[in-house]
Amino acid sequence: MAPGAPAPLAEWWQRLLARLLDALILAIPTFIITFALSGLAVAPSINFETGEIDTGDTFLYTLLTTVIAAVIYLAYELFMLKQNGQTVGKMALGIKVVQVGSHSTAGGLPMDAAAKRAGVFYGPQLVRWIPFVGWIVGLFSLVNVLWQFWDRPLQQCLHDKAASTVVVKVK
Template sequence: MSANQPPPPYGAPHSPYPLTQPPGIPAGMAPLATPGQRFLARLLDTLILGVIWTLALTATGALKSAMDDPKDPDVAKSALSAVITFIVYFAYEGFMLARDGQTLGKKAARIRVAMLADGDVPGAKGWTRAAVYALPGVAQPIAIGPLFWLLNSLWLLWDKPFKQCLHDRAAKTVVVEAR
């Protein structure tokens, strides 16, 4: 070896991310998002859901009905509002995740959804993930929707090693830091 040649490299090229990733995460993928980051993102997206809900209640007349007679609101208008709300929310979440893996809440929390296999943007699987998350909300009037949402959202706390919720498992995605 001559004096002007660099020494040979040692080992594989270095990843820009820490090597503390769980086994099965593709090399070079960003670190998994923390539960706190995911909670913040979901909280912000829930505010968007609240706006959609309020608009649906207003558009169907359910809000006026409830304000006019709080003891006897129009249940059919309220149910229609729930269906509209969760279909619109499904469309919002599905479109945003399929496009770039981030809802507005995820953008603010600097996290994104990635395919577990390769770290890519979910594409069509974003719609699967959105369906499993949003559409059970239609069952809100009979308490199944909120119970599923609670179980689904808490699932990441005991899921090993990828901290996936049920909607992540269904779409084979993980939530990672966006850099």
């Protein structure tokens, strides 16, 4: 057990599988909303006088779907961590987010810690629609999650560091 953690730290693969499960769960409402938006924002239309086909506004579609998806993921993470310190994926894998130095795994995170953690993890996705910035956001997201592999002794990702949290095993 690492100093500052009330239980043994979660394994990297547990964290990854929990994220993948959460992504599958969140893909459903995200897909439904983006599918509906595609019909509104990118609906092709035919100009019968000229015979030209207008393919719609793909920029607006990209902007809306990116921002809406980021808000869905941010809200889910924030609400679940504040309530119990666990998302559905974390519950299924028996892991939980707790504050560094906490001596208990009971309850959820304080609102400020949950907001910092969710904000650093999903917040950058809000600007991913900007062409060059999207590439930087992708690189930041990769470094963020890989940080746990060289961070010692708490194996924190950057979003954990921002919120002073660790992910521990509860099962």
